[in-house]
Amino acid sequence: MPFLLKEKEANMKENVTSTTIFLLLLFLNTNLLNGQSAPGKPKIEKCRSPEKETFTCWWKPGSDGGTAANYTLFYRKEGESLTHECPDYKTGGPYSCYFNKKHTSIWMIYIIWVNATNQMGRSMSEPHYVDVTYIVEPDPPLNLTLEVKQSEDRKSYLLLKWSPPALVDVRSGWLTLQYELRLKPEKAPEWETHFAGQQTQFKIFSLYPGQKYLVEVRCKPDHGSWSQWSPENSIVIPSDIKMKDTTVWIFVAILSSVVCLIMVWTMALKGYSMITCLLPPVPGPKIKGFDTHLLEKGKSEELLSALGCQGFPPTSDREDLLVEYLEVDDSEDQQLMPTYEKDHPSQGRKPTQLDPDNDSGRGSCDSPSLLSEKCEEPRIPAPTFTIPEVNEKPDDPGTNVTHNWDPQGINFKGKNPYFNALGSKSSTWPIPQQSSNHSLRCSYHNIADICKVALGTVNGPTVSLGKEENHALNYPTTIDTGGEETTDKQNELGHFHSNVDQGTTWLLPNEKMPFMSPRPMDYVEIHKVNKDGALSLLPKQKESNGNTEQASAPDSSKEYAKVSRVMDNNILVLMQDPRAQTRVIFEESAKESPQPLQHNQAEKNLSYCTFPPGDCRLQTGNTTE
Amino acid sequence: MCPKGSSVKGSLLLLLLMSSQLLSRSVESLPICPSGAVNCQVSLSDLFDRAVMLSHYIHSLSSEMFNEFDERYAQGRGFITKAINSCHTSSLSTPEDKEQAQQIRHEDLLNLVLRVLRSWNEPLYHLVTEVRSMQEAPDTILLKAMEIEEQNKRLLEGMEKIVGQVHPGDRENEVYSVWSGLPSLQMADEDTRLFAFYNLLHCLRRDSHKIDNYLKLLKCRLIHDSNC
Numbered sequence: 001m002p003f004l005l006k007e008k009e010a011n012m013k014e015n016v017t018s019t020t021i022f023l024l025l026l027f028l029n030t031n032l033l034n035g036q037s038a039p040g041k042p043k044i045e046k047c048r049s050p051e052k053e054t055f056t057c058w059w060k061p062g063s064d065g066g067t068a069a070n071y072t073l074f075y076r077k078e079g080e081s082l083t084h085e086c087p088d089y090k091t092g093g094p095y096s097c098y099f100n101k102k103h104t105s106i107w108m109i110y111i112i113w114v115n116a117t118n119q120m121g122r123s124m125s126e127p128h129y130v131d132v133t134y135i136v137e138p139d140p141p142l143n144l145t146l147e148v149k150q151s152e153d154r155k156s157y158l159l160l161k162w163s164p165p166a167l168v169d170v171r172s173g174w175l176t177l178q179y180e181l182r183l184k185p186e187k188a189p190e191w192e193t194h195f196a197g198q199q200t201q202f203k204i205f206s207l208y209p210g211q212k213y214l215v216e217v218r219c220k221p222d223h224g225s226w227s228q229w230s231p232e233n234s235i236v237i238p239s240d241i242k243m244k245d246t247t248v249w250i251f252v253a254i255l256s257s258v259v260c261l262i263m264v265w266t267m268a269l270k271g272y273s274m275i276t277c278l279l280p281p282v283p284g285p286k287i288k289g290f291d292t293h294l295l296e297k298g299k300s301e302e303l304l305s306a307l308g309c310q311g312f313p314p315t316s317d318r319e320d321l322l323v324e325y326l327e328v329d330d331s332e333d334q335q336l337m338p339t340y341e342k343d344h345p346s347q348g349r350k351p352t353q354l355d356p357d358n359d360s361g362r363g364s365c366d367s368p369s370l371l372s373e374k375c376e377e378p379r380i381p382a383p384t385f386t387i388p389e390v391n392e393k394p395d396d397p398g399t400n401v402t403h404n405w406d407p408q409g410i411n412f413k414g415k416n417p418y419f420n421a422l423g424s425k426s427s428t429w430p431i432p433q434q435s436s437n438h439s440l441r442c443s444y445h446n447i448a449d450i451c452k453v454a455l456g457t458v459n460g461p462t463v464s465l466g467k468e469e470n471h472a473l474n475y476p477t478t479i480d481t482g483g484e485e486t487t488d489k490q491n492e493l494g495h496f497h498s499n500v501d502q503g504t505t506w507l508l509p510n511e512k513m514p515f516m517s518p519r520p521m522d523y524v525e526i527h528k529v530n531k532d533g534a535l536s537l538l539p540k541q542k543e544s545n546g547n548t549e550q551a552s553a554p555d556s557s558k559e560y561a562k563v564s565r566v567m568d569n570n571i572l573v574l575m576q577d578p579r580a581q582t583r584v585i586f587e588e589s590a591k592e593s594p595q596p597l598q599h600n601q602a603e604k605n606l607s608y609c610t611f612p613p614g615d616c617r618l619q620t621g622n623t624t625e
Numbered sequence: 626m627c628p629k630g631s632s633v634k635g636s637l638l639l640l641l642l643m644s645s646q647l648l649s650r651s652v653e654s655l656p657i658c659p660s661g662a663v664n665c666q667v668s669l670s671d672l673f674d675r676a677v678m679l680s681h682y683i684h685s686l687s688s689e690m691f692n693e694f695d696e697r698y699a700q701g702r703g704f705i706t707k708a709i710n711s712c713h714t715s716s717l718s719t720p721e722d723k724e725q726a727q728q729i730r731h732e733d734l735l736n737l738v739l740r741v742l743r744s745w746n747e748p749l750y751h752l753v754t755e756v757r758s759m760q761e762a763p764d765t766i767l768l769k770a771m772e773i774e775e776q777n778k779r780l781l782e783g784m785e786k787i788v789g790q791v792h793p794g795d796r797e798n799e800v801y802s803v804w805s806g807l808p809s810l811q812m813a814d815e816d817t818r819l820f821a822f823y824n825l826l827h828c829l830r831r832d833s834h835k836i837d838n839y840l841k842l843l844k845c846r847l848i849h850d851s852n853c
Binding site (some may be wrong): 051052078079101104105106107108109127129130133169170171172174176203222223408 | 683684688705706708709710715719721722723724726727739827831834835838841842843844845846849851852853
C-alpha cells in the first residue's frame with residue numbers, strides 16, 4: 001500500500017510542474033501576442049531656446065519602446081533639491097517638453113531626465129545637463145523684402161530689408177543679433193554670402209539686368225548658434241536698368257577705339273619720319289672730298305684729283321710729260337727748296353736739300369728762283385707784310401736775293417689765319433693781308449691765298465688771277481663739299497697743305513696783265529725734282545670740278561716750260577716744251593715784250609711759291625731758246 | 626641734456642607704447658583720458674561702448690578656453706555632474722532671467738557687476754600662474770588666460786569710471802566673493818586638479834556671460850532708452 005501512495009505523489013508533482021510550465025508558456029504567448037514589454041531607455045536629444053527666455057527639450061523613445069508608454073520628464077535645477085516635472089508636453093510637439101518663462105532660469109544648470117513607463121515596467125533616460133545660456137538658437141528673420149532702387153547719380157542697386165524674428169527681444173538688449181544673407185542667380189550653383197552685421201537692410205550693386213535672383217537671410221545671437229535660412233525670396237532685375245559699369249565700359253571702348261584710330265592715322269602719315277626718328281639711318285662711311293659719282297664713272301684720276309692727290313699715282317704716260325730736269329745750283333745762298341715735306345705738312349720746315357727722290361709729285365711752287373726781285377717789292381711796301389726775321393732783305397729787285405722764307409721765323413700770327421695755319425705746317429709763303437692789297441696774285445690752286453698775299457703788294461701790273469683765283473678758291477670748296485668741313489679758311493688751307501704735298505701747280509698770271517695777251521692761263525706743275533735739283537714739270541691737271549676755264553682748255557694741248565737756263569741771279573728761265581703747240585703765256589710775253597722788261601714783267605706776273613727756306617724767286621723766262 | 630639721451634628716451638617710450646598696443650590684440654586699448662588730465666570727460670556712451678566691447682571679448686575668450694579644456698582633459702570624466710553649485714560667486718544674488726534683470730535698478734546692477742569683476746581678480750591671477758606651471762597645458766590656454774586677466778582689469782577700471790559718472794555719491798565698500806579654490810588647483814592628484822581647473826573655467830565662462838549680458842542691458846537702457 002505504501003508503494004501505491006508514492007506513485008500517486010509523483011503523478012501529482014508531475015501534473016503541477018507541467019501545469020505551471022503550461023501556464024507560463026501561456027502567459028508568455030499572451031504577452032508576445034500583446035507586444036508589451038518594459039519600455040526602452042529614452043534619450044534626450046536636443047534642447048533649444050529661441051530667445052533665451054524659454055526653452056524646449058526633445059527626446060527620443062527607446063529602441064524597443066513599442067506603444068503606449070508614458071513618458072514623463074523630470075528636472076532639477078542647480079542649487080535646488082526639488083524635482084519638478086515638465087510643465088508642458090504639448091507645445092513642443094511629441095516627445096518634447098516646453099519650459100515657459102516662469103520655469104526658465106538663465107545661468108543655471110538644469111538636470112533633466114525622462115521616464116518611460118508602461119505596464120511592463122519603466123525605464124529612465126540618462127540625465128541631461130543643460131544651461132539655457134548656451135543653447136540659444138533664434139528663428140529665422142522675417143519679412144525679407146527685395147527692391148530695385150536708383151540712387152541720386154542714376155546708379156541702380158538692389159535693396160534688401162528684413163526684420164528680426166518675432167520672439168527675440170533686441171530692443172532691451174537682452175539679445176544682440178547679427179545677420180547674414182546669401183543670393184544667387186536662379187540657375188547658378190553657388191550662393192554668394194554677405195555678412196550684414198547688426199543692420200536689418202543691405203544694398204547690393206552690380207547685378208545683371210534681366211536676371212532672376214534668389215535671396216535668403218539668417219541671424220545669430222551674440223553668443224549662440226545660427227538660425228535656419230529664411231524662406232527664399234526672389235526678384236527679377238529689370239532689363240532697362242543701366243548699370244553703371246556698362247556705361248563706363250562703353251565709354252572706355254569708344255575712347256580706346258578713337259585713340260587707336262588716331263595713332264594709326266598718325267603712323268600712316270608720318271610713319272617714315274617717326275621711323276627715322278626712332279631708328280636713325282646708319283650713316284655710311286664718307287671720305288672727305290670723295291665723290292662717289294666719280295667711282296661710278298670710273299675715272300679714278302678725277303677721283304683722286306678730287307682728293308687732292310695731284311699726280312698720284314704717277315702713271316706711265318706721265319713720263320712723256322716730263323721735261324728735262326731743272327738744274328739748280330746748290331749754294332748756300334740759293335736754297336732751293338724743292339723739297340717738301342714728303343710726309344705730313346705739319347712737320348716743321350727746315351732748309352733741306354732738294355730731294356731728288358721726291359716722287360710725290362708735289363709741285364708746289366717752291367723753286368726759289370722763280371721769284372724775282374718782284375717778290376721783294378711787294379713785301380716791303382705792304383703795310384701788313386712784315387718779315388722782321390728774315391735774314392736778308394733784298395733791297396734791289398733783281399739782285400741776288402736770298403730770302404729765308406722760313407715761315408716759322410716770320411711772325412704773322414695775329415694777322416692772318418692763313419699764315420698761322422701755314423706757318424706751322426708748310427713751306428708756303430707767309431700771307432699778309434689778303435685780297436684788298438693784292439695786285440699780283442699767285443693763284444696756285446692749292447695755295448692760292450698765300451701767293452695772293454705775297455704778290456698782293458706788288459705795285460706793278462697786277463695779275464689778277466681772276467678765274468684762276470676763282471678756280472683756286474673754288475677748289476677748296478670742292479674739297480669742302482666733299483667733306484664736312486666748315487668754311488673756315490684754315491681748313492681750306494689744310495686742304496691746301498695736302499695738296500701741297502701732292503703736287504702744286506704753277507698758276508700763271510692771267511690775261512689781266514696788260515702786257516699779256518688775253519689768253520687763258522695754263523698751268524704747269526713741278527712733277528718732280530731729281531737729285532741734281534732739276535725740276536720736271538707737268539701740266540696742271542684738269543680740275544674735278546670742271547672749271548670752265550680749264551674746261552675750255554682741253555682742246556689745246558698743254559704747254560710745258562722747261563728750264564732753259566739759270567740766270568746768274570738764280571732765276572730760272574723756263575722754256576716751252578717744243579712739243580707743245582700752244583704757247584704759254586710766258587712764251588708770248590717773252591716774244592711780245594722786250595726781254596728784260598718782259599722778264600721783269602713776267603716775273604712780276606708770275607706767282608711764286610715759297611720754298612721752304614729757300615728763295616722764292618721763280619721766273620718764267622724766255623722760252624724761245 | 627644732450628640730444629642723444631633725449632632721443633634714446635623718446636625711442637624707448639615709443640617702443641613701450643608700441644608693445645602695449647601689440648599686447649592689446651583684438652581689443653583697442655585706447656586710453657580714455659591721458660594720465661594726469663583732470664578735466665577729461667568721456668561721454669557715458671563711449672564708456673559703455675568700450676565696456677560692452679571688453680565684456681564681449683572676455684566671454685568669447687572664456688568660452689573658447691573652456692571648450693578647449695573640455696575636449697582635451699574632461700572627456701568621460703563626468704566633471705559636469707560635480708560642477709553643480711560650485712562657483713564662488715553664487716553667493717552674490719544676481720538676477721537669473723530677463724524679468725529680474727529688467728526690474729533691478731541700474732545702480733544696483735552696476736554695483737553687482739563691479740562685485741563680480743572684483744571677485745575674479747584673484748582667481749584669474751592664480752589661474753595664469755597654475756596654467757603656466759602645468760607642463761601639459763597648451764600655449765593657447767595659457768595665452769587666453771593671460772589675456773582675460775589683463776582685460777578684466779581694464780573692464781574693472783572702466784566700470785568704476787561709469788559708476789563714478791552714473792551715481793558718484795553712492796560709493797559702496799568693496800564687496801566681493803572670496804575664492805578659495807587655490808589648494809584644489811595645486812593638488813597632486815591629477816583628477817582632482819583637473820576638476821579644479823574645469824570648475825574654475827566653467828564658472829569663469831558663466832560669470833563673464835552674466836557681466837556681458839548685464840552691461841548690454843544697461844547700455845540699451847541708459848544710452849538708447851531701451852530702444853536698441
